Every structure is written in structure tokens, then in C-alpha cells.
Amino acid sequence: MEVPWRKVHSWHCTACGLCCNEYLVPLRAYEYLRLKWTGFVEERFGKFYIKKINGKCPFQAGRFCMLQGELKPIACKLYPFKIRKKGNEKAEFEYKGERFYVYVDLFCPNIVLGRPSESLKRMIVEAIQIHLGERRDVESITCRKVFSVKNKAIM
Numbered sequence: 001m002e003v004p005w006r007k008v009h010s011w012h013c014t015a016c017g018l019c020c021n022e023y024l025v026p027l028r029a030y031e032y033l034r035l036k037w038t039g040f041v042e043e044r045f046g047k048f049y050i051k052k053i054n055g056k057c058p059f060q061a062g063r064f065c066m067l068q069g070e071l072k073p074i075a076c077k078l079y080p081f082k083i084r085k086k087g088n089e090k091a092e093f094e095y096k097g098e099r100f101y102v103y104v105d106l107f108c109p110n111i112v113l114g115r116p117s118e119s120l121k122r123m124i125v126e127a128i129q130i131h132l133g134e135r136r137d138v139e140s141i142t143c144r145k146v147f148s149v150k151n152k153a154i155m
């Protein structure tokens with residue numbers, strides 16, 4: 001279940017890895033090509049994903065993710081945020097004069113509902129910048145130690 005960002009006070013990642021097991025990670029075409037050599041990615045009907053091996057992401061080692069930096073899929077970097085071009089007004093978020101619709105997936109156990117904190121707003125800006133390709137480094141979203149994300153498509 002997801003809610004508009006205006007209903008969320010804060011979030012932090014404890015690298016529990018739950019989302020990595022739960023969801024199927026969608027890849028952008030260039031991410032698929034970059035990881036194809038691993039044998040752990042697949043194409044299904046023109047869309048690209050990380051394969052599930054025994055129900056898990058093959059890049060997860062314990063609570064850690066083997067894909068760091070540039071290699072980490074955008075979907076993993078953005079989780080639990082979902083950024084869309086359409087949505088309801090409670091999900092509206094303006095960035096550089098452009099309107100986005102931001103939702104938060106409540107599957108993550110570390111989401112606190114309430115009035116949005118300033119740190120949450122900063123995370124959303126960072127998520128939009130990553131979504132747009134304006135930045136590649138992750139500062140406040142996702143866990144620094146590990147990662148996250150998903151047998152259901154997350155975007």
C-alpha cells in the first residue's frame with residue numbers, strides 16, 4: 001500500500017532487506033545492459049528486471065547489497081519513494097517549476113505517518129534528482145550500509 005508523501009512524517013532505512021526480498025526490481029535499459037554479464041537480470045515482454053533466485057535478489061549478501069554506487073539500480077535507490085507524472089493533489093511535489101507526484105510505500109516498517117518533516121522533503125528532492133538523472137550519489141535516501149527494494153514491480 002502506498003500513500004501520498006504529505007501523509008508521511010519521516011522514514012529511515014535500517015537495511016533489514018525486507019523490500020529486497022519482497023519486490024521485483026525493474027531496471028532501466030542501460031542498467032539491464034550494464035548488469036547483463038552477471039546472468040542475474042532478465043527481459044520480460046520488453047521490460048527489464050533483476051531475476052529472483054530462490055525468491056531473493058541475487059545481489060543481496062546477508063543484509064548487504066553487492067551493487068554500490070553507479071551499479072545500484074535507480075529503483076533501489078528510490079525505494080520507498082515512487083515518483084510519477086500523474087497522481088492526486090496530496091502527492092504533488094514541485095521541483096524546479098515542474099510538478100511530480102510522490103508516493104511512499106508503507107511496506108517498509110520504518111515509515112512514520114504524520115506531518116512531513118523537513119528531512120523528508122529533502123529526501124524527496126534527492127529522490128526526484130536521482131529519478132531525473134541530475135545526481136547519481138545517494139546522500140540521505142536508502143541505507144548507506146545496504147540496500148533495498150523488491151516480487152512486485154516497484155514503479
Ligand code: SF4
Nearest residue numbers: 013014017019108148
Ligand atoms: S527500505 Fe527496505 S531495507 Fe530499508 S528499512 Fe525499509 S524495508 Fe528495510
Ligand code: SF4
Nearest residue numbers: 020057065076147148
Ligand atoms: S538494493 Fe536490494 S534489491 Fe536492489 S540490488 Fe541491492 S540487494 Fe538487490
